[in-house]
Amino acid sequence: MSNLEYPQSEGVAPGNGYSHVVTSAGQWVAIAGQVALDADGKLVGEGDFEAQTRQVFANLDAALKAAGATWADVVKLGCFLTDMAGLPALRTVRDEYIDTTKPPASTAVQVVGLFRPEALIEVEAYAVI
Numbered sequence: 001m002s003n004l005e006y007p008q009s010e011g012v013a014p015g016n017g018y019s020h021v022v023t024s025a026g027q028w029v030a031i032a033g034q035v036a037l038d039a040d041g042k043l044v045g046e047g048d049f050e051a052q053t054r055q056v057f058a059n060l061d062a063a064l065k066a067a068g069a070t071w072a073d074v075v076k077l078g079c080f081l082t083d084m085a086g087l088p089a090l091r092t093v094r095d096e097y098i099d100t101t102k103p104p105a106s107t108a109v110q111v112v113g114l115f116r117p118e119a120l121i122e123v124e125a126y127a128v129i
Contacts, residue, residue: 004075004128006102017091018106022075024128029067033080033124034059035114043118049086052120053093060125061097071097073127079108080122090121 009020036044036052037059045051064070079090087108098104104125114122 004073004102015103015106017095017100018077018103020105022105024075026128029064029069029073029127029129031060031063031067031125031127033078033122034063035116035119035122043116046118047120049083049120050089050093053086053090056121056123057093057097060123064125064127067127067129069127069129072099073129074098074104074125075128076126077104077106078124079106080111080114081108082111082113082120084108084110086120 003026004022004024006019007021007023008014012020034056036055038044038055043052044055061071064074077094081087081090090108114120
């Protein structure tokens with residue numbers, strides 16, 4: 001049972017696939033930024049933004065499970081993309097995991113690069129359980 005609430009911000013336009021505000025009480029879970037590395041540390045989907053995003057969200061899913069959390073507990077996503085042209089693919093994959101009627105607060109930022117030049121996306125998450 002989620003203890004999250006999604007109050008509307010007066011005077012702020014609704015977000016496209018994210019909430020401006022999410023409130024909760026409970027234990028915080030912080031998940032480090034995940035990139036498209038598989039269990040062996042090998043990059044998945046070199047040059048393929050959607051394939052990398054799928055691996056990133058699979059890694060986030062595994063981290064949430066390890067913490068005893070679910071996607072319903074996620075209150076914030078921080079998304080770092082090397083090219084904003086990947087944003088539609090990010091939204092498609094993200095929406096397969098989150099409740100799109102109660103999406104987490106989110107940030108998407110284009111960056112010059114990530115820790116490995118072939119990494120195209122990194123996503124961090126915060127959850128409350």
